[in-house]
Structures are given as C-alpha cells and as structure tokens.
Amino acid sequence: MQRWQLSRNETALLDHIFWSSGLSRDALSGQASFSKSRTNAAVAGLLAQGVIETTEEQVATGGRRAQTLRLSRRLGVLISIAMGATGVEVGVLAPDLTLLAHHSEPANVRDGPALLLARIRALMKHLLQQCGAKAADVIAIGIGVPGPVDFGLGQLVNAPLMPEWDGYPIREDLKADFSAPVFVDNDVNVMALGELWRLGRSLPNFLVVKVGTGVGCGIVCHGQVYRGANGSAGDVGHICVDPNGPRCHCGNLGCVETMAAGPAMVRAATEAAEAGKSPPLTKALESGKPLRLQDVALASRAGDAAAHAIVQRSGALIGQMLASVVNFYNPSHVFIGGGIQRIGPLFLAAVRQSVYHRSLALSTRHLEIQYTPLGERAGLIGAAALAMQETLRLPG
Structure with a gap:
C-alpha cells in the first residue's frame, strides 16, 4: 500500500x-x-x-x-496462518478475503518456533506458487497463535501451552523470506476478527470462545477486538470452576481448561473405556490408538450414555465459566468454535443450559449462543482480516 x-x-x-x-x-x-x-x-x-x-x-x-x-x-495477496496447539493451516487470500489456496496439517507447538515456522515458510512459498504469485505480491501476513500476545511486539508472553515461544521474534522470522508486514495476535482474537468481518461489523459487542486443547475468548467491544492492557484479555481458560479440582499446567487448581477442554474430555473417555462403561469407546481404544475428541463425538451421537455424560459435564463447566463472563460483559452473542464443534448440538445445549441458569435474566434476555458460522475457517479468515485491517492503518 x-x-x-x-x-x-x-x-x-x-x-x-x-x-x-x-x-x-x-x-x-x-x-x-x-x-x-x-x-x-x-x-x-x-x-x-x-x-x-x-x-x-x-x-x-x-x-x-x-x-x-x-x-x-x-493490490496483491494476503497470507494467513492459523496455528493451534496440534495443527496449523496456511492460506493465500485475495484482498477481499476470497480464499485462493490453503493447506492444513497436524503440528505440535511444543516442537518449538524454529522448526514449526520453517515449515510454515515452506508452505507459504508452495501456496504462492500454486496461485501463480510471488513473494513480492504479498501485501501482508497475519498469524494467530494459541497464547497471550504482546500485540505491539508481535510476541507470545508466558504462553502455558508453548513455553519455548516466550518472547520469540515471530515477525522477524517470517520476514526472512518476505518483506511484507507481519501481524501476530492470539488465535481467539483472530477468530473474533473473522466473525466481525463476516458480520460486516453489524454486531458491536460479542464473544468468540474457542474450546480445543485449551479454552480462550476473543472479545469484540464497540466493533473492535479488545486486547486489554497487556494483551491477555479473554484468557478465560484459567478461571476456576472448582477450587478442589485437579492442578492445571498454569499451577492453579480447578481451571476450566484443565477440567473441560478437549484433553480433559479425552482423559474421561479413556477412563470410561478402560472401565468398560462405554462399548464404543472401549472398541475405539482396542484399535491400539489413543482416543481422540472425535471418538467422543461419534460415541455421543451414537447414543452412548458415558460419552453423553462427558459431553454434558464439559458443556456445563464451560457454561459455568461463561455465565460469569456474560454477567460481566453482557454480549449480544457468544460464538463457540474450535475442535469442540465436532461434538455437535449436545455440547451446545449443555453450555446454554448452564449459562441461562447461572446468569442474570437481563444479561441473557436477548443473548444468542451458537457455534461459529465460519467453523474451522474462522482462524484462517480472521488472520487475513487482521493482516488487511492493520495494513490499511499503516501510514501511507
């Protein structure tokens, strides 16, 4: 520009x-x-x-x-990167956020920044070639990462899921192959931007909650993503829902993330399978592979009582946490995304029941709780929206 x-x-x-x-x-x-x-x-x-x-x-x-x-x-193209704890997706988009090419694959953020970002740079080059574009055609690069971000510096700060990334210069790393500006934000803030773009900024006050390996919340306030004083706004995964609960990787007890996120549901499913309480989960475990969230979803949709109970407990705990947030913030909508969307309507029903039961009547009078309409594309679209939005704000 x-x-x-x-x-x-x-x-x-x-x-x-x-x-x-x-x-x-x-x-x-x-x-x-x-x-x-x-x-x-x-x-x-x-x-x-x-x-x-x-x-x-x-x-x-x-x-x-x-x-x-x-x-x-x-004008050129945008590059969008949606990084999760267990996977990464890279896309090339037109300035109006039309998706031109994309690729997703499993990844482990605990492998460290050097290895994972080298792979991402390789994917960026491959996708540009696929679109017939060059590095010089890139307007800007947006990336969402699963942890608290100092937005001004473009660096992760004390990220519980990815300690090796603390203070790592992500922007400088990606600029090794590209001269375009790079913008880094928390993955749920990026998802919130994606929904804000989809809505054409028609909803000024809403929340996007991601439930996957962790739990996080993107806050849209007066039509802008709210990041807080130091970039940690929306870190709801470490709100306590049981002071006598298990110890979280953050060091505290009973955090909703350690009790209700994807890994907690998989642990509960494994226990039920080993105890013979769930025939479909036992059968899945006997295949020799560790259980996944998808196995819980399939068992629940098949009517398995143990899987139902796991899903409902997780939804109730997420809803318990959200009730406090809803009372405090009074959003018009709560959009839930991440791997939990694969579970289906039962999880959403449990969240709604818990929120409506625990929140003030005025806070929930017009509240809508639903899965993110962008689905698994929310992070990819949001990172591109971040890149374009921040580029348009640059001087000149």
Whole structure:
C-alpha cells in the first residue's frame, strides 16, 4: 500500500469497503456519512490509483445490475496462518478475503518456533506458487497463535501451552523470506476478527470462545477486538470452576481448561473405556490408538450414555465459566468454535443450559449462543482480516 498516497477521505472509504465486502456508492456514502459528491470524488481517486475495483452484483428489480466496490485484486495477496496447539493451516487470500489456496496439517507447538515456522515458510512459498504469485505480491501476513500476545511486539508472553515461544521474534522470522508486514495476535482474537468481518461489523459487542486443547475468548467491544492492557484479555481458560479440582499446567487448581477442554474430555473417555462403561469407546481404544475428541463425538451421537455424560459435564463447566463472563460483559452473542464443534448440538445445549441458569435474566434476555458460522475457517479468515485491517492503518 505504500505505493499509493491516499487522502483522509479515501482512507476512510477504503476501510468501509473492506469491512463490508462490497458496497454500492450509495451504501458507501451512507455508511461513511459522506455526501454523494464527496463519496464520488474519493471513489474516483481510489479507482484511478487501482486500489479498488468495480464488480457487478445482483440484478436490481426491473433494471441493470448493481455495481459494487471492492479492494482491487491487483493490490496483491494476503497470507494467513492459523496455528493451534496440534495443527496449523496456511492460506493465500485475495484482498477481499476470497480464499485462493490453503493447506492444513497436524503440528505440535511444543516442537518449538524454529522448526514449526520453517515449515510454515515452506508452505507459504508452495501456496504462492500454486496461485501463480510471488513473494513480492504479498501485501501482508497475519498469524494467530494459541497464547497471550504482546500485540505491539508481535510476541507470545508466558504462553502455558508453548513455553519455548516466550518472547520469540515471530515477525522477524517470517520476514526472512518476505518483506511484507507481519501481524501476530492470539488465535481467539483472530477468530473474533473473522466473525466481525463476516458480520460486516453489524454486531458491536460479542464473544468468540474457542474450546480445543485449551479454552480462550476473543472479545469484540464497540466493533473492535479488545486486547486489554497487556494483551491477555479473554484468557478465560484459567478461571476456576472448582477450587478442589485437579492442578492445571498454569499451577492453579480447578481451571476450566484443565477440567473441560478437549484433553480433559479425552482423559474421561479413556477412563470410561478402560472401565468398560462405554462399548464404543472401549472398541475405539482396542484399535491400539489413543482416543481422540472425535471418538467422543461419534460415541455421543451414537447414543452412548458415558460419552453423553462427558459431553454434558464439559458443556456445563464451560457454561459455568461463561455465565460469569456474560454477567460481566453482557454480549449480544457468544460464538463457540474450535475442535469442540465436532461434538455437535449436545455440547451446545449443555453450555446454554448452564449459562441461562447461572446468569442474570437481563444479561441473557436477548443473548444468542451458537457455534461459529465460519467453523474451522474462522482462524484462517480472521488472520487475513487482521493482516488487511492493520495494513490499511499503516501510514501511507
């Protein structure tokens, strides 16, 4: 973007165009509170510089196709990285967040940053080649990581799941092969950005809760991701739900993460299988492979009572934690994502029951709790949204 010199009006309209995923001139004028003449002048400048382009959308009743505006694909491409505790996904996207190519594979963050980031750089190069793009075409790189992030420095800070990453210069590592700016954030903040982009910023106050290897929460407040004073806002996985519970890897007792996240459910499933309380889980364990969350999901959907109990207990504990957050923050929506989505409606029902039972009536009067509509793509779309959003905020 540094090749273009944009006026304040042009920059303001560019932001609206990105977040709205295609706007007519009239709609853009209304959103920006600009007069039509002011809007048309700024749009003409953006079109002349090749920053935006026109597309033809739906057919208007009795008339011609409506012309909308979007970020120009001539700007280049975005690279998006969604890193989890047990896997990584890399994607190449157009400036309007159309997914052009992607790849996902298992990964272990405990292998350390040097090994995993080298693999990610290799995947980035491969996907760019697949799209017919070069490193010089990359506008920006966004990456979500499973731990607290100092957003200004782009570094993980005291991440319980990945201690070797503490203070590691992720941005500098990725810049070894790319000159584009790199933006690093917590994985759930990135998921929240993905949902915010999907919604066109139409919901100003909502939560995104990820339940996988750990538990985290992305907070959207007044249409912006809220990171807190030091980047640790939303670290709800270490809220205590049982002071007499097991010790968490953070050192405290009874954290919801250690009692209700994916590994806790798998441990409970393994115990039930070994005790002969669940025929389908016992059969899965006898295959010689460790049980996975997917095995619990399959057993639960098949009507297994032990699997049902594990899912309901986990949902109830997550809901217990969320009830306090809902009372405190009063969001309009709670979107739940991560590996837990594979469980299906039973988990969601248990969460809802616990939240509605424990929260104040005023806090839940219009509250909606559902799985993230973006599903497993939330992190990938969100990291690209992070990259584009922060690039548009750069000087020049």
